[in-house]
Amino acid sequence: MNYCSVCATPVTKKIPAGDNRLRFVCDSCQTIHYHNPKIVAGCIPEWGDQILLCRRAIEPKSGLWTFPAGFMEIGESTEQAAVRETFEEAQAQVERICLFAVLSLPHIGQAYLVFRGPMHSPDFGIGEESLEVRLFSLAEIPWDQIAFPVVKDALRRYVDDVTRGEFQVHVASLSDRLT
């Protein structure tokens, strides 16, 4: 950020009165420009004992696998964002999705909200941001070709829960070593 988005004056970095963090502040119109973490909403779509993964067609990590996930938009709920991303990336419809994990990535200002839920039917397709979409049994998950450590972390927790036969809502923070 170089300029105030309200009045185009160059911004300076300072701690506003009553605050304790450096913010971009406009000395002309006094606007404080806050930057906050973004929510990535994702879903592990289930069809029987299988889950649906997508091979990314876009950078970063083009060519590697993930479950459908993307930035939540204003105007939707977290669940709606997860359902939308599942349809956009894998052309699959999920229903009755449950929150599965809240995984913070503090160093890059993201929080993943990962849901899981059954597919409405075995129909799916290749969304614009995907190269390939397919169902995997848990034994087939391509662990060495997963796009992001946070996705791998969520999938490991998922496999553990399925193995143990009980789902919980996981809340964790991943250090920069892992992302």
Added chain:
Amino acid sequence: MNYCSVCATPVTKKIPAGDNRLRFVCDSCQTIHYHNPKIVAGCIPEWGDQILLCRRAIEPKSGLWTFPAGFMEIGESTEQAAVRETFEEAQAQVERICLFAVLSLPHIGQAYLVFRGPMHSPDFGIGEESLEVRLFSLAEIPWDQIAFPVVKDALRRYVDDVTRGEFQVHVASLSDRLT
């Protein structure tokens, strides 16, 4: 947003290639300025059968009651944000906090992540953004003086869970009628 924060050129609202939503776009440097929902992290601090609430000293809803909550910052996890807000607003330390609710407010682009957890000690105080901080039994909650409908919704769910004797993680979306 009137001007590009990168190069100070006036922005226009358009749907970028490969996108399906209106964004602020700079026609000079081509930056797309995304606006995404913000996370409000909060905590219901527990001391025995009581919970700690704060009377807001700032607008909006100055003078009304809430549990500690505020915007998550880059560089922290959702739990750390909830713990920080609890200390800033109520000078109380909470430990072993659990996720209690994920409540989306689509129309204002916010998602509340509400935790609950025991206070480390009965010590608390009046933070800068509070007029008054006190412990309430669940029967004493000032329902007609709660700052925001989303806070009231979370507290109602909390009281229901305590009454039923079992906590769950609530995921819901609140319409604009309720916020």
